[in-house]
Amino acid sequence: MVEGGSGILHGMANIMFDASRERVDIKSESNVLEHTLLDESVELTNLPLGLLQHITEDFADARQIGRGGFGIVYKGDLQNGSVAVKRLLNSHTIEEESFYREATFLISVKHKNIVRLLGYCANTESKAMINPEPGETPKFIFAEIRERLLCFEYINKGSLDKYLADELRGLKWHTRYQIIKGICSGLEYLHKEKGIIHRDLKPANILLDDLMVPKITDFGISKLLDGVTHIVTSNSAISLGYCAPEFIKHGQVSIKSDIFSLGVIITELVTGCKGNLDIQNVLRRWRYRWNKSVNYPLFGYQQVTKCIEIALKCLLDSPKKRPKISDIVSMLNALENTNEHINNVGDSLVGPISPYPWELLEFDRLELNFPFEINKPIPCSLQLTNITNDYVAFDVEMTGSLQYCIELEKCVVPPRSKCNIMVTLQAQKRAPHATVCKDEFFIMRCVSVNEGLGAEDINIDMFNEESGKEVDEVTLKVVVITELLVN
Template identity: 55%
Template sequence: MLTREVKQGILPNGSVAVKRIRNNHTIDEKLFYREVDSLLTVNHQNVVRFLGFCASTEQTAIKIEGSRQRLYAEIRERLLCFEYISSGSLQEHISDELRGLDWNTRYQIIKGICEGLHHLHKEKLIYHMDLKPANILLDNHMVPKITDFGLARLDGKSQTMSEDRCGSLGYCAPEYLRCGRMSFKSDMFSLGIIITELVTGDKGIPDNDKNNVLRRWRHRWKKSGKETPLVYQQVAKCMEIGLRCQEIDPSKRPFIWDMIDDIREMEGVNGTINNAYEYPFGQIGPYSEDDMLGVEPLELRFPFEHNKQISCSLKLTNQTDAYIAFYVETMSPLPYCIQPNKDIVPPRSKSSVQITLQAQDKAPRDMKRADEFIVWSVNVNDGLTPEDITMDMFSKENGVVDAVKLDVVFTQERAPERMMVQQLRIR
């Protein structure tokens, strides 16, 4: 099985990414040159550019224990050089609808991935077979570039991959997991997962949550003032495409050339919308009322001090005409005190929650912790009291329930350097 180790190489005119191909026993020359042959034919702005390769072979003598004889073995070194992409992978930018990359950036990334995959599939007849956010790099302008492909060129002998090569769990098509069968449709399954993650932050969308995705984007757009008919259309269409690509039956998934025109047309001109498309997910559309409880900030910052309580405030805003009950749940083992941890926010009003971490003699091991709290909220009838609020109320059987996740960051200020007073004394 070929394994890859990627390092940054420094040259006088810039940096390159050097992939060293290793094997426990020896390098399969056929596979290596097959990969090089594939890489040499690829030239697209959404695929990492291949710069060259190095292939060297040395012989070494290995003494056989208990014998005067020696074995002569080959040591093969194989290096592949690519353009160096400085902004990391897409994996580092996956987040839910309420935070992280704005929608236009996400849409341009989706479009770029589809364009790159279209080049590999349609023009170069190459399967990727390990498409995932970690294998999509982003340049300084957030342009996506597909990487780590090449061993799956389409020919009469490549319809089934070897048993020792495995795609990444969570992105790998079920037919490949079951029987090693690969095709263009296998990559489309992985693409569907990636598109869904870019839209929602999660790999899947439950049937009863499709409208909720648009509600959450609507909430963010209204706060930023970037709400237009076009963005609703784009989110709805990307969700539809992502779900079609995740069909268990490969024959029901689209080919990349079947869907690329939809992606291109959805970019819009001057913010215009194509009337040929309709909103497939219910009544959520442009300029509908924002019915979510506002939660700020989404990242709680605690100024950590040893052996001292530290606190952070959470602001909840109800801009609707309904009463909204909330419940703040902590997912952390740390001893937090939440006051109040549940309450009711009346229409057109605000509420404040104080979150306090009890004194700790050691700084937390992870200074940034994801999904430490969840703020649950649901519309309720007037007259309900905080004592009536239970977690059972936040079941989706009781209506539209929102769950807003909060991250935690601990900041630790450096102690100021002690000044040598005696040197500053005025004599």
């Protein structure tokens, strides 16, 4: 800041030395930016602030499409396309170093799974301001007003978090698998080719284009490794649901921190949630969906299994035990090149997929749906089929806080026969809260038993590991549908 004399006219308080107000040929500059957008070989450019103000309607709230740790993102419209303009927040633009560091390494980042930087803007203007001192003649100071902006390609489909769903709905498996591969490819490029730690890898920072190709974005809190294997940071602008335990405990960040985040993302893409991975139930749910669809992915079983295996390794507490991103990419590539057949399925894409070896009972549904009505019990039927040549005993448990009545909690199902269960949600005076419903599950434990046993012979010890028999534990989600309520 520079102080001015007291003789300066009061009107100078409004004087602006503003580079953005210089005459800018908006049409010409828009054409340059549009050419950069359409031709990836064009070098990045320093964009005038006036152009970015024009295409975002002076950073109007209605143009805001995202907010990250370092700034707010606006959509800017050109004559033949759109761009995303990231306006860095003032708290992070006081020092130019942050901006130039980000702009410098982003300029060199070019990969199909990384959002492309089209240009940047570093604008500084001076503003005369009154700085009154009590009892003295007012003085004028000239304050620097800095604008630091980055202009990226606009990705039409939005962020990945809007597309996450469980196995029974949402994106098809092939699409999810291609997204996983794309994210891994982009992260390998950042780690190996550019030495960049993302530090905030999460679905909200992965964008999808019209072909559902993933593109990693938001390097606002990224760091260059500069030859070191890890750094310690006090930066709190990291999403806790995706950050590694060593960051939570010690503030330590490394490329293995990104690997942990990747493990959470893969888990969400495979299952729709961050919870514990039960590989048998995950595969059961995917098989159920595949059998309901016309086409079945030839290597779906192997791909789901491999992705779960990778996710579990990524989520290990010890950073040293987590795989490198290059190892993960190699595992996925090896799977692509294999000629092995899916267990129990063969080469055919037609016909139902046979049950997996551990499955003892087949279910006609894998969710219990209760269309809620106030003060009314809501029934839901479930049909089981014994798909083995053995007698199968089962025991049912309901988790959560809601009350249920179960007809046939225990039973022995003869070989190749069916059994019906009725689960009734007890009458409730008010609709349950959504967070309550998330904890509601129907759990059935199944085990092969000898002929002659009845329901009265079933006990908890039969389902323990000590019994020496393989137990199939099936988890069904409980869905309480409250949208049908009339206010």
